[in-house]
Amino acid sequence: MMEKLLHGFPGSVFERESASCECIPDYGEPSGVEIRIVDLNKSFGETHVLKDINLEIKPGETFSIIGPSGTGKSVLLKHIVKLEKPDSGTIYIDGHDIFEPKEKNTPREYRYSMVFQTSALFNSLSVGENVGLWLREKRVCTEARIRRIIGEKLRLVGLEGKENMMTSELSGGMKKRVAIARSLAMNPDLILYDEPTAELDPITSDELARVIMSLKKEVNLTTVIVSHDLNFAFHLSDRVAMINEGRIIEVGTPSEIRKSDNPAIKKFLYTTTKGIAGD
Numbered sequence: 001m002m003e004k005l006l007h008g009f010p011g012s013v014f015e016r017e018s019a020s021c022e023c024i025p026d027y028g029e030p031s032g033v034e035i036r037i038v039d040l041n042k043s044f045g046e047t048h049v050l051k052d053i054n055l056e057i058k059p060g061e062t063f064s065i066i067g068p069s070g071t072g073k074s075v076l077l078k079h080i081v082k083l084e085k086p087d088s089g090t091i092y093i094d095g096h097d098i099f100e101p102k103e104k105n106t107p108r109e110y111r112y113s114m115v116f117q118t119s120a121l122f123n124s125l126s127v128g129e130n131v132g133l134w135l136r137e138k139r140v141c142t143e144a145r146i147r148r149i150i151g152e153k154l155r156l157v158g159l160e161g162k163e164n165m166m167t168s169e170l171s172g173g174m175k176k177r178v179a180i181a182r183s184l185a186m187n188p189d190l191i192l193y194d195e196p197t198a199e200l201d202p203i204t205s206d207e208l209a210r211v212i213m214s215l216k217k218e219v220n221l222t223t224v225i226v227s228h229d230l231n232f233a234f235h236l237s238d239r240v241a242m243i244n245e246g247r248i249i250e251v252g253t254p255s256e257i258r259k260s261d262n263p264a265i266k267k268f269l270y271t272t273t274k275g276i277a278g279d
């Protein structure tokens, strides 16, 4: 349950101007944020999981973090949404240290939303009810406006008019798109995907990539993806960071990463069955 409602955590919404007088003041238009990770370290007991991570993600960028299993990708993602706290170093979002108490007169804070591997939808609710959950829980605006917002978010993921379908009737790809629509309902400045194609076949993965790419054109948000699926990450990302044994070993455009001479990258790209062997 905790996971399912992550995007609705109080505290992820702060001082924002309202886009509409019908909605609560916090519910403004999204604005892609800049993320700057500086000298971040994290250990669990004796295990040093994240080692001197430095990374900049630009506003509006679609950025993927790739790398072998167990190298700290999810732990890094959790730091960005404050589910983990670093031992040293920090993360700035639009110049504000997210681990410091909120400064007085901070110009604005950010909203984030996470799409989980499992989609984490409520099967007993309809598609529209799932998408509208946070809006209704937070009483963001009038019921009529909530319905319009639900319709709009479903349109953005190619599910226009599907409000009344039951979640249990949906294919895996549709579930994923409903999960994205539900995340979009809070107008996030930052959307994070944890292994978005983990349960999808290649064709459905392509469909999902198209949805995420079309969002980039229509919505002003920053996108961070953690994925093992190299073809997916390379296809839709502006830039990619490769993490290995807790360190960022390369950051670049997909074509720069493909051309890298770094032996650890070559090994990862060309020796995994999920990689791009044969290219």
Ligand SMILES: Nc1ncnc2c1ncn2[C@@H]1O[C@H](COP(=O)(O)OP(=O)(O)OP(=O)(O)O)[C@@H](O)[C@H]1O
Residues within 6 Å of the ligand: 044, 047, 049, 067, 068, 069, 070, 071, 072, 073, 074, 075, 076, 228
């Ligand atoms: N809360 C925790 N307590 C102790 N160890 C943890 C915790 N969270 C993660 N770890 C450890 O940190 C390391 C990195 O885990 P993480 O989940 O970030 O890897 P990953 O790169 O995302 O792997 P995968 O691709 O398989 O999901 C692993 O060794 C994991 O066991």
